[in-house]
Amino acid sequence: MKITKCVIIGSCGHINYALQDIRQYPELTVCGIATADPVDVCSDLNVQITEEFNCRWFDDFRVMLDQLKPDVAIIATRFDLNGPVSLECLKRGINCFTEKSIAHNFEILEELRNTAEQNDALIIGMHGMRYEPEFYAAYQAVKNGLIGKPMLFTGQKSYKFGNDRPDFYRQRSTYGGTILWVAVHAIDWACWIMGEINDISAHHSNAHNFDYGDCEATAVMSFSFANGAMGTINADFYQPQQSKLHGGDQLRIAGNKGIIEVGNKQAFITTHEQPLTELPLEPGEFFADFCRKINNEGKCRLSMQETFRVNEIALQARASADSHSPVNTQVHSFS
Amino acid sequence: MKITKCVIIGSCGHINYALQDIRQYPELTVCGIATADPVDVCSDLNVQITEEFNCRWFDDFRVMLDQLKPDVAIIATRFDLNGPVSLECLKRGINCFTEKSIAHNFEILEELRNTAEQNDALIIGMHGMRYEPEFYAAYQAVKNGLIGKPMLFTGQKSYKFGNDRPDFYRQRSTYGGTILWVAVHAIDWACWIMGEINDISAHHSNAHNFDYGDCEATAVMSFSFANGAMGTINADFYQPQQSKLHGGDQLRIAGNKGIIEVGNKQAFITTHEQPLTELPLEPGEFFADFCRKINNEGKCRLSMQETFRVNEIALQARASADSHSPVNTQVHSFS
Numbered sequence: 292m293k294i295t296k297c298v299i300i301g302s303c304g305h306i307n308y309a310l311q312d313i314r315q316y317p318e319l320t321v322c323g324i325a326t327a328d329p330v331d332v333c334s335d336l337n338v339q340i341t342e343e344f345n346c347r348w349f350d351d352f353r354v355m356l357d358q359l360k361p362d363v364a365i366i367a368t369r370f371d372l373n374g375p376v377s378l379e380c381l382k383r384g385i386n387c388f389t390e391k392s393i394a395h396n397f398e399i400l401e402e403l404r405n406t407a408e409q410n411d412a413l414i415i416g417m418h419g420m421r422y423e424p425e426f427y428a429a430y431q432a433v434k435n436g437l438i439g440k441p442m443l444f445t446g447q448k449s450y451k452f453g454n455d456r457p458d459f460y461r462q463r464s465t466y467g468g469t470i471l472w473v474a475v476h477a478i479d480w481a482c483w484i485m486g487e488i489n490d491i492s493a494h495h496s497n498a499h500n501f502d503y504g505d506c507e508a509t510a511v512m513s514f515s516f517a518n519g520a521m522g523t524i525n526a527d528f529y530q531p532q533q534s535k536l537h538g539g540d541q542l543r544i545a546g547n548k549g550i551i552e553v554g555n556k557q558a559f560i561t562t563h564e565q566p567l568t569e570l571p572l573e574p575g576e577f578f579a580d581f582c583r584k585i586n587n588e589g590k591c592r593l594s595m596q597e598t599f600r601v602n603e604i605a606l607q608a609r610a611s612a613d614s615h616s617p618v619n620t621q622v623h624s625f626s
Numbered sequence: 627m628k629i630t631k632c633v634i635i636g637s638c639g640h641i642n643y644a645l646q647d648i649r650q651y652p653e654l655t656v657c658g659i660a661t662a663d664p665v666d667v668c669s670d671l672n673v674q675i676t677e678e679f680n681c682r683w684f685d686d687f688r689v690m691l692d693q694l695k696p697d698v699a700i701i702a703t704r705f706d707l708n709g710p711v712s713l714e715c716l717k718r719g720i721n722c723f724t725e726k727s728i729a730h731n732f733e734i735l736e737e738l739r740n741t742a743e744q745n746d747a748l749i750i751g752m753h754g755m756r757y758e759p760e761f762y763a764a765y766q767a768v769k770n771g772l773i774g775k776p777m778l779f780t781g782q783k784s785y786k787f788g789n790d791r792p793d794f795y796r797q798r799s800t801y802g803g804t805i806l807w808v809a810v811h812a813i814d815w816a817c818w819i820m821g822e823i824n825d826i827s828a829h830h831s832n833a834h835n836f837d838y839g840d841c842e843a844t845a846v847m848s849f850s851f852a853n854g855a856m857g858t859i860n861a862d863f864y865q866p867q868q869s870k871l872h873g874g875d876q877l878r879i880a881g882n883k884g885i886i887e888v889g890n891k892q893a894f895i896t897t898h899e900q901p902l903t904e905l906p907l908e909p910g911e912f913f914a915d916f917c918r919k920i921n922n923e924g925k926c927r928l929s930m931q932e933t934f935r936v937n938e939i940a941l942q943a944r945a946s947a948d949s950h951s952p953v954n955t956q957v958h959s960f961s
Contacts, residue, residue: 439834440833440834442831442833442834442843442844442862442864443844443846443860443862443864445782445858445860447780447878449880449885490950492827492848492952493848494848494849494850494856495856496777496854496855496856498775498777498854498855499774499775499777499881499882501882508777508882509777509778509855509856509880510856511778511848511856511857511858512848512858513827513828513829513846513847513848513858514829515829519831519833520831520833520844521829521830521831521844521845521846522846522860523780523846523847523848523858523859523860524858525778525780525857525858527777527778527880529777529778529880529881529882529884529885530885531883531884531885531896531897531898531900532898532899533896533897533898533899533900533901533902534885534896534901534902535901535902539885543782545784545844545862545864546834546864547834547836547843547864548866549864549866550784550864550865550866550869550874561866561868561869562866562868563866563867563868564867564868565866565868566868566869566870567868567869567870615825616952617827617951617952
């Protein structure tokens with residue numbers, strides 16, 4: 292793999308997707324770390340990373356970008372800042388591996404799209420579930436036609452709320468909403484495995500949300516796909532503390548020749564000819580694949596265009612839930 | 627139990643809900659059987675029942691009603707006829723235990739409601755899943771507050787299509803639609819366990835439906851409840867032939883103190899304090915309870931008003947799917 296110089300901006304969220312691959316490949320280096328948060332929500336982690344990778348700490352991420360001129364920025368700041376920080380990187384032609392949802396509103400999404408294009412830089416969101424082996428097994432089984440025509444999609448994301456959610460979850464302006472943070476994973480599965488979503492009707496609610504302000508404890512949506520298939524997604528923060536799993540992630544895809552069911556780190560297929568059978572799992576390397584892609588050395592399971600489209604659909608779903616009315620996702624909310 | 631004279635009209639669908647209780651109680655008698663179907667789709671079954679219960683066969687169910695003057699008619703004809711046949715019974719003051727959905731359109735639903743009231747007769751739909759022990763266990767756990775405020779409902783119905791679906795499934799006019807026949811079960815769970823549904827957005831499709839005409843192979847809906855909770859339902863005919871279950875019935879209810887999960891004839895609860903625990907199951911007698919209710923000897927888990935409301939919501943959901951637009955279920959579609 293080509294030498295790829297990385298910096299880290301913020302250490303909320305899923306930067307481990309990057310760190311675990313960086314630890315495997317000496318060609319991938321971390322040369323700097325900074326935060327964009329006015330209030331740094333993960334300062335302990337920042338210190339750890341600085342020590343582990345023996346990299347420089349910067350008080351201002353812009354100074355870091357200009358001094359170090361990295362190939363890739365790994366961005367996981369307070370959620371609302373991931374878009375603006377990514378924009379600063381893209382303006383400098385720096386590729387971005389950014390916590391999803393990369394944009395909290397349509398305007399910043401459009402700015403990211405235009406800026407990436409103008410500066411010949413790539414940005415993808417940390418939709419790391421495409422690299423969880425059981426979800427990739429489901430994807431491959433569907434694409435290989437093992438269940439015939441996939442016609443019905445059902446996705447579930449359920450998180451433990453816990454006692455240590457940062458305070459910024461309390462405000463829509465900083466958190467973005469549970470559709471953008473939680474349900475977006477299942478929106479990504481739907482777009483990835485099934486195809487283009489046509490229209491969405493969504494609900495969400497901040498009732499009984501452990502007194503966490505705007506943060507929605509529940510969200511649901513139903514939608515159709517362009518090819519005549521359809522689906523539902525439900526997401527919540529109600530996974531019980533005593534549940535053995537952090538996430539109650541579940542995916543079911545029904546086709547005219549069989550069904551696929553994913554959960555508990557396993558994927559199963561049942562067809563008209565074949566009883567319940569576990570699908571073989573194979574590991575993947577999300578961040579390393581992203582670096583291979585920007586270096587023209589290989590492919591990544593997630594493209595920039597898909598990142599934008601999934602984000603756009605999540606924003607549309609949130610708008611549907613806010614307005615209590617369905618949205619036609621083919622009517623783009625920006626030019 | 628008081629002596630209760632029953633007749634059977636048609637033997638499609640779930641008349642076993644009635645027969646299994648009739649076999650237990652000598653006070654419950656079957657004195658006549660008839661069909662309302664222009665083409666009788668279950669003639670073998672009719673012969674069996676006539677022999678088992680040593681009852682009279684009538685070519686015309688109206689003649690049977692007038693001659694035998696039964697207390698209860700057990701009605702399971704070609705689906706579109708269940709409403710009109712029930713209406714003939716109600717006009718004669720005969721209580722009806724009718725296959726769901728009892729009405730295929732708003733007009734017959736309204737006629738049934740008015741006629742039942744005028745003639746002081748009861749009609750309930752065969753929503754027998756209220757008497758399946760694992761679903762009743764879920765109901766009781768929620769009502770007893772074991773998961774706190776129930777805020778998120780997810781229901782799944784998945785049937786094997788098989789090779790012997792009657793031809794009348796091919797036409798909407800006779801079949802009624804998969805929302806009325808399959809998804810309605812989950813609508814019933816939602817109304818029963820969670821409460822009043824406020825609005826629904828639904829989709830259904832007859833694509834890849836084993837060449838069965840109008841019959842929808844898939845249906846989905848999302849909705850909110852009056853109390854701020856929300857939910858989704860997915861239904862399909864794609865349960866694989868090799869699946870061990872006829873129905874992939876699944877129910878999940880998430881609350882702020884825990885979740886309940888129902889499937890495979892079991893119900894489980896997990897809370898913030900309690901790891902995954904199976905709920906105790908207790909049997910019930912649907913038809914016997916209905917007879918107790920009409921005889922003022924006891925209660926039934928399903929009321930006539932609930933039968934009407936669930937049917938109305940299913941019709942509204944079907945209208946939403948047909949029109950590709952959401953429906954406000956508080957705007958009643960008839961006076």
